[in-house]
Amino acid sequence: MTALQVGQRVPLADLNLDPAALDVQVHCDLAATDVTAFGLQDGRLADDRYMVFYNQPASPGGALRLTGQGERTDFTLDLTALPGSVTEVVLAATHDSQPVAQAHTLSVTVGGAGTGSASFDVKPQLRAEKAVMLVRFYRHGGAWRLATVAQGFDGGLDALVRHFGGEVAAPATPAPTMPAPVPPAPATPRPAPPVNLRKERQRVLLEKAQTTQPHLVNLIKTANVSLEKRGLSEALYRVNLVLDISGSMSREYRSGAVQDLAERALALAARLDDDGQVDVYLFGIKAQRAGSLSLDNSRGFVDRLNVRLEAGTHYSPVMQLVREDAQAAGHRLPTLVLFITDGGSSNRAAVIRQMTDSSREPIFWKFMGIDQGGVNFDFLEKLDDLRGRVVDNADFFSVPAPITTPDADLFELLVNELDTWQAAARAARLLP
Amino acid sequence: MALSLQKGGNISLSKQDANLQRILVGLGWDPRSTDGQAFDLDASAFLLTASGRVRGDQDFIFYNQLRSTDGSVEHTGDNRTGVGDGDDESIRVDLTKVPAEIDKIAVTVTIDEADARRQNFGQVGGAFIRILNEDTGQELTRYDLGEDFSTETAVIFGEIYRHGGEWKFRAVGQGFVGGLGPMARNYGVNV
DSSP, rough: OOETTTOOEEEGGTTTOOTEEEEEEEEEEEETEEEEEEEETTTBOOOOGGGEEBBBBBGGGGGGEEOOOOSSEEEEEGHHHHHTTTOEEEEEEEEEOOGGGSSSSSEEEEEETOOOOOOEEOGGGOOSEEEEEEEEEETTTTTEEEOEEEEEEEEHHHHHHHHTTOOOOOOOOOOOOSSOOOOOOOOOOOOOHHHHHHHHHHHHHHHHHHHGGGHHHHHHHHHHHHHHHTTOOOOOOOOEEEEEEEEGGGGHHHTHHHHHHHHHHHHHHHHHSOOEEEEEEEESSSEEEEEEEEEETTTTTTHHHHHOBHHHHHHHHHHHHHHHHHHTTSSSOOOOEEEEEEEEOOSSHHHHHHHHTTTTEEEEEEEEEEEEESOOHHHHHHTTTTTSSOOOOEEEEEEESSSOOOOHHHHHOOOOOOHHHHHHHHHHTTOO | OOOOEEEEEEEEEEOTTTTEEEEEEEOOOOOOOOOOSOOOOOEEEEEETTTSSOSGGEEBBBBBBOOOOOEEEEEEOSSOOOOSSSSEEEEEEEEGGSSSSEEEEEEEEEETTTTTTTTGGGGGSSOOOEETTTOOOEEEEEEOOOTTTTSEEEEEEEEEEEEETTTEEEEEEEEEETOOOHHHHTTTOOO
């Protein structure tokens, strides 16, 4: 094992390393540190597909692959399989809220089967960077070289992406989708949100997921991408999950699809909810509360509900229950209701009244239709566009059963319009 | 078109420009683009006799002694961060005034407080040295150091030297352990 110093530049051949089969391990004991491989063209991030991280674990053709995550992040690299336009690969460690120097260990090992190996201790070089470039592999004179870097940016991932010439999505400036009947509120300054506390809670939840339910970590991060795109990364909501227990849902419960959806709701709550919990409701003919879903009890949560399917679908009673609980909570926070059903409701007039009345409340209804085939979602489509409301307080989408929608797409659908509702609700003074 | 040199390469300045009298040695590097202490690079020149050593401390031209006593070599001052286009530091040499006993002028660059700041040349990008005819502004030759150093904290960028009645330039690109002090001592300066 060759110990590399900072600033060193060395041909891979000199280290007896094979550019076609490199195993790279990044050791970092600071929870919630992300390690990303950036394939760059002359220092610029020219093609996002060569940015390999938890949300995109392989580049086209698999030349760069993320193969393991945790205290040790593993990559396998075949530099020879990269297109000529990728002139270098930079590995970077980033943290959302803390300097990476908080880690006791941060080091990189480069090796391969039957080859030499080299290591680089990054930790002693660190200052206050929340994003730090660790090592880079680069083309030089027809061969690949390795350079140790250990430099970065206190501003974190955004600053690093800017350094690579990339664009960082600015928080969306949402526009209301329909004119609010109430005159817009004057632009009075709102008290600054408790940003640090918020980030701290999110961090704690993510760390908890990492230690107790690692399979949720990527879901939380994926959910966060969709929220950040809409400028909602600092938003606070109560998150409710409303589950249809009509007989036709039987297959979805048996297949685990409902459990999967519950975990996705929990991932959203880990970002949006101040205590990271999801209040769960069931409805068929009647409505019932089904407790709170959290990181502590999410494993097997739906199985433990012992759901007894009912022979009918009535939205109104459960909507009433959700509204009552939001009222009882003092509407301290707005409520995001994830309403999952596989069919239309009986007593539609009552449902329309619930929708219209609740448009004066800080509640956003997100209806997700599971399309078993042959089910008519016209009624839900109509709810989405219902007139006579103070603000447009609902969105509907459907996915075919069995649900195979990729998580990144599903989260997009789940939070779509939440930003525009929030802006409209503020304008209508439903929200501070 | 100025001729680019590789490490170890040399070129006759006199042949490039028969009327050459005064040259400007330009040195440059990319400023630090990441957060942290800037790279403060210092250029120096050593007037050396055929023995490869200075005649005395007056032959060491650096940020604290900007002119040689005979006026042949003049350092134009320190640039602390590398910000700005073109040359970051430059040294003027009036070849007609260089004393006959001076055989060679070595141009070096060192990183200030490299050890304390944990910096070395491997972290510095875009380093070059170029020679211009100061009277015409024409670039005679250029050497991009690129990959030619790594963890060193002092580097001899190039040498201007006499060769059979001509002035030549050699792209040296050789790293030196220890920084400016040991480098100066190596050339016989009392520091």
